[in-house]
Amino acid sequence: MFKKIKKNPVKTSIVLIISVATIGAFIILWPFYFIGGIEPGELIMEEASPTGEYTVKTYLNRAHSTVDYAVLGVLEYNDKNKKDKNILTVSNTRRLN
Secondary structure, eight states: OOHHHOOOOHHHHHHHHHHHHHHHHHHHHHHHOOOOGOOEEEEEEEEETTTTSSSEEEEEEOTTTTTTOEEEEEEEEEEEHHHHHHHEEEOOOOOOO
């Protein structure tokens, strides 16, 4: 194995750099695309479906002073065998004056 590295140091370096960059990008960008990591904040509204099968809850998340608010909608099934789903995230929710 080490003989191949010694024979092709340029190819090995390129593969290593691409691998490290890919893993690094995944680690850095993962929180921005993973909606499940958003903590529900203040409950804005809760609405049940007409059939009573599920409930949609809307939360306002105030992360901290340097980030805009986010609105998170959560679909909660009243049947406990089904898993809840995050259905909506909206950022940049400033009011227009």
